[in-house]
Amino acid sequence: MPDFPRTTRRLAALRDRMAATGTDLVVLGPSSHMGWASGVHPHGDERPVMLLISRDHAGFLMPSLNADAARKDTDLPFYAWRDDEGPEAALAALLADCGATGPGLSVVLDETMRADFALRLLDALDTPRRRFTDDTVGLLRAAKDAEEYAAIKAAHQLNDAAVTAAFAALKEGVTEREIQALIEAFYTDHGAQLEFCSICFGASSAFPHHYSGDTRLTADTAVMIDTGCRLDGYPSDMTRSGFFGTPSETYEEVFATVERAVQAALAAAKPGTPARDVDKAARDVIAAAGYGDRFLHRTGHGLGIDIHEPPYIAASSDAVLAEGNVFSIEPGIYLQGAFGVRLEEIVILRADGPEIFSDLPRDMIRA
Structure with missing residues (x-):
């Protein structure tokens, strides 16, 4: 109506x-x-x-x-x-x-x-x-009201369940496209539509905007899932990374670095803070670990009716964050020919800092 x-x-x-x-x-x-x-x-x-x-x-x-x-x-x-x-x-x-x-x-x-x-x-x-x-x-x-908050929260709760089901379905030989199809069917069965979906196995995860393909999952392989649905007019967006098998020491080090970058950006995000300072907080952690040139994109983007909208959390941004802003925090490290790790949260900025929409932990998902 x-x-x-x-x-x-x-x-x-x-x-x-x-x-x-x-x-x-x-x-x-x-x-x-x-x-x-x-x-x-x-x-x-x-x-x-x-x-x-x-x-x-x-x-x-x-x-x-x-x-x-x-x-x-x-x-x-x-x-x-x-x-x-x-x-x-x-x-x-x-x-x-x-x-x-x-x-x-x-x-x-x-x-x-x-x-x-x-x-x-x-x-x-x-x-x-x-x-x-x-x-x-x-x-x-850019300042979301209570109705918008509720819609975005519901979309993320559905997304949590879809991503959990996707990681649970990982098995040797399954293709990226097959996992994407599972996620899309999950959304449809729960009254939502696929907004986007990127399933990344192994070296595919080193491309930030990889298109799900026919790559088959093999033992001891990195997995990254970046996906979102649209429910009642509003989208969700989340990235989780994990490993099918036993992760290498390098993967564990990179994963831990990205998690620290997420935490640094979350700590920096306050009303009145320039968006570029949040980007810098995440970027400084990754640079200090020696992977500065492997963080290939901005730290985040706004989300609302559009999956990408202001404010943009980037070094070039002139935006000043305000209470009610909704945006992503999604640092990543991408090692070409090997793997990539990105961890993404969508947050709404409250008076005392960010509230995360997803309830799915960022812990490394081991399948």
Whole structure:
């Protein structure tokens, strides 16, 4: 069922941000931003679809052939247009109702919008000043509310069970694809959808974004499983590493180093802390162990409606962490031709530090 009160709350919060940032108009394309603000997830193609929000009005520019299907999800007005007439008149009417007709308006554009949509909008305005959503929609989305927390928690509890079942199913000769299929079936059987899944045996685990293949599991082999489902609109994401057989001393050393890096990043993550400092905390541990050049990616990414969204936990990030932020902590060490180890938690930042969504221990899983 549509949640009109939630839309009302979110639009009110957005208008508060618009007032605080001197923003006259927010323009969202058919994206997760639009879904967050309105509950509408329209079909996106070459036909212009936009949600325009001003301080006292909001409405959808929508092709007529899609408008009726979208009306059930919102009580906001539609400015529909037909293929035989084009969107210009409907857009002009929507802009007029938004009061967006004067020169030099401060306009926030959805950074994920198609370029032709954005240019059409900007061409319809008089010398607008434009920026992206970082301090409006993006900032609000980054602070998860109680409903979002509950949805993300439920997705992670299901993910815990799926990963546990996957490690329990490891046996000599099984392929990466077969374990991925087991995980996908587990999600489906429990009312979720596969968001992504990377099953990595042996040297495959040295590739951070390995695609599950036909590699068969053999004795004394490293295993890394990075997977997530989508449940009730929100995703999970978790990586666990383990060993099928007896791990080598090198594997145990690398695993212990990655675990220390996770702990260092968790300890560094506090409201008001620059995201880059959390990345540095993890990276310093791995560098001190001699594997600095084998940590091949950032320490984390935000998670919400999108599996990857701000804040990004990276050395290049200017973000400052805030209470309610949800993000990953996932340092890794990758030894080409041998194995890789990554341990990933998704956390929500509380006043006193991070709370981990997963209940599955990070201990080395031995199968």
